[in-house]
Every structure is written in structure tokens, then in C-alpha cells.
Amino acid sequence: MRRSFTEAEIKKYLKANLTAEKYRHTLGVTALAVQLAGRYGAGVNRAKTAGLLHDAGKDLAKNRRYLKFVKLDRYEKEIKALRHNKLGETIARRVFKIKDRAVLSAIRKHSTADKNMGVLDKIIYIADAAERNRKFKGVQGIRKAAGEDLDRGFIAALTKKIEFILKKGKKIHPRSIEAWNRYIR
Ligand SMILES: [Fe+2]
Ligand SMILES: [Fe+2]
Numbered sequence: 001m002r003r004s005f006t007e008a009e010i011k012k013y014l015k016a017n018l019t020a021e022k023y024r025h026t027l028g029v030t031a032l033a034v035q036l037a038g039r040y041g042a043g044v045n046r047a048k049t050a051g052l053l054h055d056a057g058k059d060l061a062k063n064r065r066y067l068k069f070v071k072l073d074r075y076e077k078e079i080k081a082l083r084h085n086k087l088g089e090t091i092a093r094r095v096f097k098i099k100d101r102a103v104l105s106a107i108r109k110h111s112t113a114d115k116n117m118g119v120l121d122k123i124i125y126i127a128d129a130a131e132r133n134r135k136f137k138g139v140q141g142i143r144k145a146a147g148e149d150l151d152r153g154f155i156a157a158l159t160k161k162i163e164f165i166l167k168k169g170k171k172i173h174p175r176s177i178e179a180w181n182r183y184i185r
Contacts, residue, residue: 005096010052028131036123050106050124057087066090075173113179122154129157
């Protein structure tokens with residue numbers, strides 16, 4: 001079996017497969033994920049791998065060949081932006097031979113969230129929303145909440161995300177609603 005990939009090899013792949021902006025975002029997500037993993041005991045290496053690979057499937061055109069391995073639901077078929085979660089998970093499995101369930105789960109759940117969110121799932125979800133390159137109003141509040149309490153940080157990030165979708169008048173994936181109903185207090 002092939003040895004696991006180094007961080008440098010993963011970064012090289014990402015540089016070639018992501019826009020400069022998405023690559024910068026990826027490094028921001030990874031940095032915040034590592035920081036939160038240290039704080040909440042999720043495993044720094046896991047957080048690094050999940051952070052680096054969370055958007056690996058972002059470029060649909062470049063990754064079309066992996067789509068056949070992915071089972072999309074009707075929302076993911078309809079809303080193109082939602083395809084890259086499962087696509088990213090597939091790339092993590094097939095290209096980078098990742099078997100760690102927590103890492104694969106965090107990649108798969110990073111943009112819609114889910115009714116079952118583990119510690120690493122929450123960390124990657126928060127990091128995706130609030131990494132250092134994100135500038136929207138309220139991002140500081142998410143960072144602050146996440147530093148104090150992981151669940152509060154997650155709910156703050158989920159709230160912002162759902163607000164964005166509502167303001168844009170777009171459809172919300174049922175998984176996001178399920179996450180909301182499960183975790184809101
Ligand atoms: Fe994403
Ligand atoms: Fe992302």
C-alpha cells in the first residue's frame with residue numbers, strides 16, 4: 001500500500017486544482033481548524049488534513065471524472081455548489097487514500113452541516129465560515145464564540161450561513177435544517 005501523502009504533496013495538488021483565492025481560503029481554514037483542534041482536542045493532524053482537503057472538489061470541471069463515484073441527492077443535483085462536499089470526500093478517499101472516518105465526515109459535512117456533527121465536523125464547519133480571509137459582518141462574533149465554546153461557535157456559523165441563503169432567496173438543503181433543529185437551543 002502507498003504511504004500516506006505529505007502535507008507538501010497535498011498542497012501541490014491543491015495549488016494545481018484550486019483558484020488562487022480558494023487556495024488562500026483553504027490555508028485559512030486549515031490554520032483555524034488546527035487552532036480549534038488544539039483547543040478542543042480533536043487531533044491537530046486530522047484537522048490539518050480535513051482543512052486542506054475540504055474544498056478539494058471545488059472545481060467541478062476538473063474533477064468530473066470522480067462524479068461517477070458520488071451519489072448525489074436531488075438538492076445536490078440541483079444546486080451545483082453543493083456537489084463539492086461529496087466530491088471532496090471522494091477525492092480524499094481515492095486520490096489521497098484517506099480512511100479516517102472523522103476526516104472524511106468533516107469534508108462531507110462542511111458546507112451543509114448535518115444533524116450529527118462530531119467535534120471535527122464542527123471545527124471544519126466553523127473554520128470554513130470564519131477563517132482569516134472571511135470579511136463579512138459578524139465573522140468576528142463567530143471567531144469569538146468558537147474560541148469560548150465549540151457548540152456556540154458552530155451555531156453562530158450555522159446561523160450566518162442560513163441567513164445568507166435566506167437573504168439570497170435560495171433553497172436550503174434539508175441537512176442544514178436538520179442541523180439547525182438538532183443544535184439550536
Ligand atoms: Fe466548500
Ligand atoms: Fe471552503
